[in-house]
Structure formats: structure tokens, C-alpha cells
Amino acid sequence: MNSTSLDRSLVEQLVRQALRQSSPTSTASPAVASANAPGWVDGKPNLRVSISARHCHLTDEHVEILFGAGSVLKAEKDLYQDGFYAAEQTVMVVGPRRRMLGSVRVLGPTRPFSQVELALTDSISLGIDAPVRHSGKIDGTPGCVLVGPAGSVQLTQGVIRAARHVHMNFADCEHFGVHDGDMMKLKISSPDCSVTFEDVLVRADKAAKLEVHIDTDEGNACNLDAATEVVLKKSGCGCEKK
């Protein structure tokens, strides 16, 4: 794996991660037994906020169509969540009216369905009206054409704007007093452009590490790279009400 071969957009965006160590507001006392939970540092959750640039997930079948019979995804860079990676492979995504995004990174491993995740800015530039959806909820979403070096695939659906979410393990859940499927809020303090993101869905898994995923529009709206503090909170401080 040669990190110097990563293209600029990948370096800048896909794996651009704010390794900010926050002091997440706790709404429950951490269990003593959580000290060794995945991703914890010094016995505490270690919040990471990452920008997911546009990318796609592919089925095994589509990998072979796009990159040639017998092809498999090759890991180029591991993502923070164990077992997931940015692949060497990229595809062209073609929308209606002959607009396209020339190089969209494939993330691995493969999945039972193919899915393209765009920021809204990307989808406007591509001319596709991508709805905000959580990963895998692609029924009735628009399709597109994927073009690889060995072939192309017509997706009848699967183009979405990935809804913001936070991966966490069950020790993190206990720390924050939340459960899988709950909503949280994330405040990013950034000079002259602080933002509180509502609707941050909890996706709990025993192996997950605490990490919020937002897209490039969201990351740019709050200038994440310049952020001075990130705070993740359970929704319901009362501020949501007018």
C-alpha cells in the first residue's frame, strides 16, 4: 500500500479526518469495564469527526463487470473503522444530460448492493436529485451509470446523499446514554462559522470506534479543518424547540 499514490481528492477529502480529541458531554457515567472498548483512549471515548467525500460501494458482480473478470477490490488505505478501506479502484459516475464525475473512489469491502454516496453539491453538479438517506435505504432512489476500465453498469437505484451518522460501540452508547437508532447532535466550534448538526443517527456495533461521518458540504459549512472543538450530545437539550 503506497500512500504517495493516493490522488489529491482522496488525500484532501476522503480520508481527511479531524483527529480532534473532544470532551464529549456525558449523560451517563462510563462503565469501568469499558476502559478497553474499541477506540477508547485513557479510559474515555475518543471522538473523531470524519468527512466522507463522494464514494461508492459495489457488489462483487459489479467489480468484475467494471474492472474485468476475476477482479477484486484492492485496499489502498485503511479507514478508521476496522475492516473497511479505500480501494485502489475508482469509477466514473455518469448522470443524465451527459454530466459526469470522473473519478469516484470505491470503498471496500464489497456489499450485497451497489450504492453511490454524494454530497449535495456533487449531485447538483451531476444533475441527479439525490435524496438524503441512510446507507442501505435506497428503495426508490435515482440511478446512474458507472463506468470502469472494463465495462459499465446501469444502476437503477442507489444514488444517495448519505445522512450524517455516528458509529459507536456499546460502551460508547452507555457513556452517552443512547441506543442504536437514536439521534444525537454534534456541535462544531469553528471561527466565524460554528454549526450544530442535528439528526446524527447512532449506528451501534460492538466493534465500532466512535466516529461521526459527515459529507463534504457539511464539513465545509463548518470549516472542519479549522474547528477548535467538537461536542457530541444526546438530542433533547431543549434548544431544538423554538
Place this chain on the structure above:
Amino acid sequence: MNSTSLDRSLVEQLVRQALRQSSPTSTASPAVASANAPGWVDGKPNLRVSISARHCHLTDEHVEILFGAGSVLKAEKDLYQDGFYAAEQTVMVVGPRRRMLGSVRVLGPTRPFSQVELALTDSISLGIDAPVRHSGKIDGTPGCVLVGPAGSVQLTQGVIRAARHVHMNFADCEHFGVHDGDMMKLKISSPDCSVTFEDVLVRADKAAKLEVHIDTDEGNACNLDAATEVVLKKSGCGCEKK
């Protein structure tokens, strides 16, 4: 003025405005005398949230250099604030490393200094590290090259990401209990991607109409076109504190 000649980006972005009639949270009783304040409807403030796509402001001198001796800006579409307009003219903005934005709309009237306002996504694509600044605060900001049909201009500074702000008149100020220079917060409720923008600067003027300006990244982060409610509030509800 022929609106059919507007290019797609202008139609889609520059003048894309959420004409949402909100119920702004009042922190002061509106004065009876305010019933005829600019922009008020039925004796109340009528909040508008508008997305400002990338654009530039030019001096008279630069208009002549870029578009030819004797040239003046020609209004193509009036903006919501009286006296301001999107001009027919566009310029090419060239950054370092030969990257460029081919068609950036000029807004009128002319100003004592030229200034380019980009979303962060634009500035990344252009390769310019544009700081978040309020309009006119351009000391020490990066420059760029502007290219028009008749000539080019080297700006030594003036490329910014415009900080979010709200225009209002003094009746609006009284209604919200704020003054020129205060900060407010704007909550956009949008399916699966609600956002609260902090750091919304009050820019008060007797002739202004109540209008928040955010950029395309901010508008896309909350999918403004799909928003169901917008609420402008004085900062300080307590939610800012952890």
C-alpha cells in the same frame, strides 16, 4: 432584462432563495410603528434565507479593464435587497496551479474594492485557501487573477469565504432585540439534515429587508430547498454552552 438568458448556475444557485415564511422567535414586542418597515408582511418581519453562490464585486476601474473602456455593469436580475443586482457580466477566476472557475457572476453596483466570494468547496477546487471573512474585511486575504473578455486583473487580495450574516432594518432589530454587529443563530429544519448555524452577524441598515445570506456549502449542508421551517434567534439560549 431577459431572464431566459440566465445561465443554469445562476438560476440554480445565485438567486435560489428559500421564500419561506417563518415565524421568527421574537425576543421583543414589535413596535406598532414598524408595520411599514421594509420587507414586513402583515405587520411582521418576513424572514427570507438566501443562498449566495460564488460571485464577485468589482471596482469601476476593474470593470473597464475586464470588459473594455467605458464599460459599466448591466443589471440582469435584481436581488432581494433594493438597489443590488446580478449583472450580465461574468469573469473567469484563476487560482494558483492553473485551476480556474470559468464563469463567476459579477454583482452590482460597483464597490471601492474588488472582492471574490467563494464557498469553501469552490476555494478547494480552485486551490485557494480562502479565509472566512465578513464582506470588506479583506486585509491579508489571498488574491487571484480575474479574466474578462477585454483584459485581466491581478488581485493582490480579496478572495474570501463570506461569513454568514443577516440583513435587517431597525424595526427588525427591535423585533429580535438585537443591534448591528450582534450575533444570531439560524435553525433550519430539514428532513434528516437539520442544522443550526451559529455566528450569524447582524448587518443593520434602515433600508434593508430581513434576509439571511448563507453560501452554497451551508445551503447544501441543510438541503435548504427541502427545509420545512427556518427560525432566527438571538444567540444565548444556553445551548451554546456544553
